[in-house]
Amino acid sequence: MHKKIELQAVVPDELIGKRLDQILAELFADYSRSRIKEWILAGQVRLDGKVVDKPxxxxxxxxxxxxxxxxxxxxxxQAEKITLDIQYEDEHILILNKPADLVVHPGAGNASGTLLNALLSHVPGIGAVPRAGIVHRLDKDTTGLMVVAKTIPAQTSLVEQLQAREISREYEAVVNGTMVAGGSVDEPIGRHETKRTSMAVRMNGKPALTHYRVMQKFRAHTHLRLKLETGRTHQIRVHMAYLHHPLVGDPLYGGRPRPPKGASESLRQMLRDFSRQALHAAQLELAHPVTGDWMSWQVPIPQDMVDLLAALKQDDKEHDQGWD
Incomplete structure (x- = not known):
């Protein structure tokens, strides 16, 4: 479904000599420059009654x-009444803590029961905002913080902040293997050549940068804190797999469970049963799209990751393993 947009203005003298796309972005600040450029290229902009298609x-x-x-x-x-764990809400934005097993946007096999369906119920009128205000996604089984725009101006601001890498997103993860130190992965990501549902490090992919630091080391696993500079599909999952340290429980990139030698049956069972990637969006920081105030939210890791870390710590203790 599409909503018709009709906008009119007269170019003021103070904008003389500027480019059409720049002028329209200033005159109609509720809409992003990329969207305005699309309208120009599509022949949907007229100057003095004549179509102009050169931005x-x-x-x-x-x-x-x-x-x-x-x-x-x-x-x-369809709007559906689905309980949301809301961390903050005002008339412009909504911050929520997404649980595992919640799909963000309807798609093949997920026509209902998604975050978008929930937002249509929780925020009357948000259907008039493209994608119901969803400006970034978390994978179905990734937990943690997301921001949703409740208005088109808020969405425009948040998208521009994302594109300018001004929104800070930090994650916690448990990966296979013991990592000695933190670092960064600066490798482009694109669609996998043969597995169309997967992504991969590809030289012709889009730039992707992930920073990581070690929070805790175990005999055969590592608890990491990660920060995204870009937001590519499956970015953390792909970059960690690229380092040969895939996330525990990752169905696409993780492979089989990797219990440490001599692990108890209970730990082996926990690793076998951990049915999602051990990844949680723990911290989100951004400039409020209207007030400009810098805002920050944090949510602790969910219980399944708490239990996993406790089991790994117990395994260290049972094998007299100590880490600095």
Missing amino acids: REKLLGGEEVEIKASIEVSQQH
Whole structure:
């Protein structure tokens, strides 16, 4: 479903000589520059009644600008009353702690029961915001913090902050293998050549940068804190697998469970039964899209990861393993 957009303005003298896309971004600040550029290229912008399709065209001032376009909205999906763990909410944004097993957006095999369906119920009118205000995603089985825009201006601001790498996102994860020290992975990520549901480090992929530091070492596993500079699909999962330290329980990139030598049956069973990637979005920081105030939220790791770390710590204790 699409919502029609009709915008009109006269180019003021103070914008004389600027490019069309720059002028429209200033005149209609509720919409992102990338969206405005799409409208220009699609022939949906008129100057003094004539279609103009060159974003870089410079204007002389006094022109009448008219935009007749449309944006995709989410009304085609059903609102569903699903309990959300909301950490913060005002009239512009919503911060939530996503549980495991919650799909963010409807897709093949997931037409209902998603975060988007829940948002349509919780925030009346959010269907008028593209993708119901969802500006970034977490994988189905990744837990933790997400921000949702409740208005188009808020969405525009948050998308621009993401593109400028101004939103800070930190994660906790448990990976296979003992890592000696922290570091960074600066490797591009693209679609896997043969496995279409998977991503991989690809030289022709999009730039991706992940920083990580060691929080705790175990005999055959490591508890990490990670920070994203970019937001590629499956980024942490792919980068850790690239280092040969895939996340515990990762169904796509992790392979079989890797219990340490001599591990108890209870630990072996826990590793076998850990049915999701051990990844949690623990901290989120951003500038409020309206006030500009810098805001920060933290949520602790969920119980399944607490139990996993406790079991690994117990295994260390049973084998007299101590780490600095």
